[in-house]
Amino acid sequence: MTKEHINYFIYARKSTEGEERQSLSIDGQLNDIQQIVKRENLTVIDTITDIASAAIPYNRPGYTEMIRQIKKGKATGIIVWHVDRLIRNELEDGELRWMLQTGIIKSVWTPNREYRSHDNALLISIEASMAAQYSRDLSAKVKRGNKQKYELGHPLGPARLGYLNTKFQNHGTNYLINDPERFHLIQKGFRMLLTGRYNIMQVVATLQEMGLRSRGTKRYKSAPIPISTMYKVFTDQFYAGYFTRNGTTYKGCYTPMITLDEFDKIQFFLGRKGKPKHHKHDYAFTGFITCASCGCFITATKVLKHIKALDQYKTYVFYHCTKKRGRQNCAEKHYTKEEDMEAMISAELAKITLKPLFAEWAINAIKEDSQHEIELRQKLLESTTQYLRKINNEVERLLDLRISGEISEETYSHKKNEREQMSLRVQERKNRLQNQIDDWETQFNDLIEFSKTAIEKFNLGDVHIQKELCDTLGSNWILKGKKLMFSRLEWFDTVESLITHFDEETTGSQPIKSYADYRQSTGFNVGILMLRRLREQIATFKQKSTLNFPTSRKNMGLHP
Numbered sequence: 001m002t003k004e005h006i007n008y009f010i011y012a013r014k015s016t017e018g019e020e021r022q023s024l025s026i027d028g029q030l031n032d033i034q035q036i037v038k039r040e041n042l043t044v045i046d047t048i049t050d051i052a053s054a055a056i057p058y059n060r061p062g063y064t065e066m067i068r069q070i071k072k073g074k075a076t077g078i079i080v081w082h083v084d085r086l087i088r089n090e091l092e093d094g095e096l097r098w099m100l101q102t103g104i105i106k107s108v109w110t111p112n113r114e115y116r117s118h119d120n121a122l123l124i125s126i127e128a129s130m131a132a133q134y135s136r137d138l139s140a141k142v143k144r145g146n147k148q149k150y151e152l153g154h155p156l157g158p159a160r161l162g163y164l165n166t167k168f169q170n171h172g173t174n175y176l177i178n179d180p181e182r183f184h185l186i187q188k189g190f191r192m193l194l195t196g197r198y199n200i201m202q203v204v205a206t207l208q209e210m211g212l213r214s215r216g217t218k219r220y221k222s223a224p225i226p227i228s229t230m231y232k233v234f235t236d237q238f239y240a241g242y243f244t245r246n247g248t249t250y251k252g253c254y255t256p257m258i259t260l261d262e263f264d265k266i267q268f269f270l271g272r273k274g275k276p277k278h279h280k281h282d283y284a285f286t287g288f289i290t291c292a293s294c295g296c297f298i299t300a301t302k303v304l305k306h307i308k309a310l311d312q313y314k315t316y317v318f319y320h321c322t323k324k325r326g327r328q329n330c331a332e333k334h335y336t337k338e339e340d341m342e343a344m345i346s347a348e349l350a351k352i353t354l355k356p357l358f359a360e361w362a363i364n365a366i367k368e369d370s371q372h373e374i375e376l377r378q379k380l381l382e383s384t385t386q387y388l389r390k391i392n393n394e395v396e397r398l399l400d401l402r403i404s405g406e407i408s409e410e411t412y413s414h415k416k417n418e419r420e421q422m423s424l425r426v427q428e429r430k431n432r433l434q435n436q437i438d439d440w441e442t443q444f445n446d447l448i449e450f451s452k453t454a455i456e457k458f459n460l461g462d463v464h465i466q467k468e469l470c471d472t473l474g475s476n477w478i479l480k481g482k483k484l485m486f487s488r489l490e491w492f493d494t495v496e497s498l499i500t501h502f503d504e505e506t507t508g509s510q511p512i513k514s515y516a517d518y519r520q521s522t523g524f525n526v527g528i529l530m531l532r533r534l535r536e537q538i539a540t541f542k543q544k545s546t547l548n549f550p551t552s553r554k555n556m557g558l559h560p
């Protein structure tokens with residue numbers, strides 16, 4: 001039997017990062033590969049290695065070069081130690097799979113097997129992702145401190161009400177799953193609170209009627225859950241998918257019961273944010289601004305003043321240092337009028353306020369620019385869905401075979417389990433892809449929406465809304481003399497340059513009036529660069545799992 005002749009690249013990669021530390025060294029990989037080359041008598045035209053992280057797309061110079069050479073037709077095969085050497089993230093996965101499907105790559109050899117047909121293209125990526133999972137589990141066994149587990153989204157410790165810890169034999173491979181008896185009940189409680197029509201007593205009573213009880217342990221029997229415990233549940237951000245450890249907030253990898261928006265709204269109904277307990281008076285600009293001179297918090301005082309000309313009394317609110325660290329430590333003598341504070345913040349918000357037309361342009365342009373990425377992800381999503389259907393069909397076929405007695409019980413359960421494991425992972429990947437698609441647009445649109453409406457919300461909103469707007473705008477607020485200073489969040493710099501850019505485009509001798517015209521203008525290319533930067537900033541910010549994103553505050557103007 002003669003095989004069609006294939007030229008191969010040998011590719012080896014070793015990451016220097018944590019989770020891959022245990023994988024085989026480059027030399028070790030190449031040794032194993034040499035054995036296949038000999039055994040299968042393969043033609044190798046070059047050996048390419050990378051020592052880098054592949055968690056970031058396109059950050060493997062050797063790999064990139066190899067793919068370029070393959071596209072040029074230099075070779076149609078790759079030999080690797082394991083397929084996870086080739087694939088570490090979905091974007092590259094898509095490209096490689098496409099190359100396999102279209103026959104640009106005809107063969108991939110690993111010490112265990114050869115992947116050839118177009119059917120095997122998806123198999124490669126699944127096996128790679130299973131390997132990645134395995135290596136994550138493996139490395140979890142090696143003690144690396146809890147922080148990394150938090151970063152992976154594992155809160156650790158006993159499971160919250162509504163969740164269970166999986167209890168695998170393998171230490172370090174446990175994670176949170178939904179408690180089949182309680183998850184939907186607790187979620188129902190959140191939903192009830194969200195309507196704003198029930199108080200916590202009514203909610204707890206309803207849930208008890210529906211059968212909500214604590215998990216029993218060896219020491220304690222299962223019992224109704226006290227209101228105080230339920231109160232803790234409904235005010236715990238954990239249920240919105242974020243948990244806090246040592247002062248840092250992490251995004252959990254478990255299923256949240258509600259969104260952050262909904263959580264915020266419920267807190268409002270429960271009276272936590274709606275009625276701050278620590279302030280006797282409701283002042284918008286207390287509690288987050290400090291004095292430049294001594295670092296104490298700024299407070300507010302109401303003063304009744306007699307206006308002689310009108311013979312009327314009028315109240316004024318002044319902001320000033322609390323001087324809690326002693327008068328001798330503070331040189332600040334100024335009192336700042338509330339109107340002046342408002343004017344300063346208003347002016348800051350004005351700088352980042354996008355006109356509705358500009359907001360529309362920004363959204364159109366970035367959407368168009370991201371179309372390629374979105375399409376790629378869409379395609380991946382479609383093929384993943386197809387593959388999932390295929391696995392499910394196979395499970396059904398196996399059952400038929402078992403019923404007709406063509407396969408043994410043992411074979412049946414082995415094969416079925418194999419399919420189910422696969423299905424689980426494909427499903428997981430599908431969800432992740434779906435989220436990426438949803439996430440991306442929402443995040444960007446939220447920021448644009450924020451920039452469009454912030455000043456209006458500030459002018460119309462109550463003190464709590466004003467406080468939150470300041471918080472979303474930036475941090476480290478300082479009052480010096482009568483001047484307010486703060487560190488603005490990075491992306492607002494980009495928003496500001498974008499506004500200047502749009503202003504320039506729409507004024508001058510040939511003002512642009514419509515998106516279609518803007519699209520044709522030379523300035524468009526400049527705008528796109530800014531929009532890409534903005535998209536990048538949002539993405540990096542999001543990765544840090546910080547919560548200060550306008551999304552969670554999007555609806556704050558709508559609180560009743």
Ligand SMILES: [Zn+2]
Nearest residue numbers: 291294321330
């Ligand atoms: Zn002071």
